[in-house]
Amino acid sequence: MPTTRKPILAANWKMNKGPAETEDFLKSFLQKLQEKKNFPCEIVIAPPFVSLAKAAEMLSASNAPVQLAAQNASQYDAGAYTGETTMLMLKEFFVHYVILGHSERRAIYGESDEVINAKLKKAREAHLKPIFCIGETLAEREGGKLEEVLGRQITVGLDGLGEKDMLDTVIAYEPVWAIGTGVTATTEQAQQAHAFVRGLVAKMFGKEVAEKVRIQYGGSVKPANAAELMACPDIDGALVGGAALDPQSFFDLVKNACTVVEE
Ligand code: 13P
Numbered sequence: 001m002p003t004t005r006k007p008i009l010a011a012n013w014k015m016n017k018g019p020a021e022t023e024d025f026l027k028s029f030l031q032k033l034q035e036k037k038n039f040p041c042e043i044v045i046a047p048p049f050v051s052l053a054k055a056a057e058m059l060s061a062s063n064a065p066v067q068l069a070a071q072n073a074s075q076y077d078a079g080a081y082t083g084e085t086t087m088l089m090l091k092e093f094f095v096h097y098v099i100l101g102h103s104e105r106r107a108i109y110g111e112s113d114e115v116i117n118a119k120l121k122k123a124r125e126a127h128l129k130p131i132f133c134i135g136e137t138l139a140e141r142e143g144g145k146l147e148e149v150l151g152r153q154i155t156v157g158l159d160g161l162g163e164k165d166m167l168d169t170v171i172a173y174e175p176v177w178a179i180g181t182g183v184t185a186t187t188e189q190a191q192q193a194h195a196f197v198r199g200l201v202a203k204m205f206g207k208e209v210a211e212k213v214r215i216q217y218g219g220s221v222k223p224a225n226a227a228e229l230m231a232c233p234d235i236d237g238a239l240v241g242g243a244a245l246d247p248q249s250f251f252d253l254v255k256n257a258c259t260v261v262e263e
Contacts, residue, residue: 005214007230007261008170008237009254010044010069010131011244012099012218022051026058029247033064040261041237043254044069044097044131045244049085052093060094069097069131072105075118087126098123099239101133101157103176113156120157124165131170131239132157133218134197138177147196154200166205171215172239173197178219180241187232190217194234223252230260 017025026045033039046069047055059066070093074084090098100123101116111119116132123130134153136146150173158166173193178185185193194215202210217229218239229235238257244250 005212005236007041007257008044008214008216009041009226009257010046010097010099010172010216010237010239011250012046012069012071012102012239012241013048013245014071014104014241015048016245017047017051019051019054022047022054023058025245025247026055029251030058030062030064030066032247032251033066036255039065039254039258041254041258042067046071046097046099046131052090052095056094067096068094069099070095071099071102073098073100073119073123073128075115075122077122087122087128090128091126095128097129097131097170099131099133099172101153103133103135103174103179107176113153116157117159120165120169121160124161124168129168129170131172131216133172133174133239135174135176135179135219141175141177146193150193150197151200154197155204158201158204161205163205163209166201166209167212169213170237171197171201171213172218173215174218174239176219180220182220184220184222184225184229185217187228190229191232191234194232198234221253223249223256226253226257227260230257 043066070090073087100119105111120130136149140149175185198210201213214236216237216239217235221238221240222243
C-alpha cells in the first residue's frame with residue numbers, strides 16, 4: 001500500500017449495537033486510541049442509524065480521530081418512502097461516509113447495480129463519501145466469472161460519476177464467500193482482484209485518478225491478518241464486520257494495520 005493513499009479502516013457493525021452498546025464500545029475504544037498519538041490511517045465506524053446520534057455526540061466531545069459512516073441511505077430526496085433515510089438527513093449526524101452496495105443489501109434487499117449507482121450519485125450530491133462495495137459469490141468465482149462480475153459492478157455502479165466524485169469514493173472489495181465465514185481471501189487472491197479493479201477504474205477515470213483511489217479489502221479481516229493484507233500494493237485498508245464489534249479487537253486490528261504504514 002503506497003503512502004500516497006491514506007489507508008482507511010472501517011467498522012461495519014451491520015445490525016448490531018443500539019445507542020447503549022454504542023456508548024459502551026466508544027467509551028472503551030476512544031480510551032484505547034489515546035494510547036497512541038498519531039494514526040497514519042483513517043478510522044471510520046458505521047453504526048446502525050439509531051445509534052448515529054449517540055456516536056456523533058461522543059465523537060465530537062472527544063475530538064477523536066474517528067469518522068462516522070452510515071450503512072445505507074436512499075437514492076431519493078424526500079417523500080413517501082416508508083422506512084428510508086435520505087443522504088442529507090445523515091449530514092445532521094456528522095456523517096462523512098456512507099456504505100453503499102454491500103453484498104447483504106444486494107442479496108437480501110435486491111439492490112441492483114443501477115440502484116446502487118443512483119445512490120452513489122445522490123451521496124455525492126450531498127457531499128458524502130461513498131464506501132462502494134463490490135464482490136463476487138463463490139459460485140461466480142468458481143465459474144470463472146470473477147472479472148465479468150467485478151467489471152459489471154464497477155462499470156454500472158460508477159457510471160456517470162466525475163473525477164472528483166471518484167476521488168472521494170472508496171471502493172471495498174468484499175468477496176461474498178469471505179464475509180462472516182472466517183475464510184479470508186489469500187493475499188494473492190485479494191491483491192489480484194484489487195489490481196484488476198484499479199485497472200477498471202483507470203479505464204473509466206484515467207490512470208492518475210485510479211492511482212489515488214483507495215480500495216479496501218473486506219471479508220473475515222481480523223487483528224491477526226490485517227497487516228499481511230495491508231502489505232499488498234493495491235490494498236488500502238479494510239472494511240471489517242465481526243472483528244470490529246469488540247473495542248479491543250478493532251483497536252488491535254487498527255494498530256496492526258498501521259504497523260505496515262509506519263514501516
Ligand atoms: P466480516 O468481517 O464479519 O467477514 O464482514 C465483512 C463485511 O461484510 C464488512 O462490510
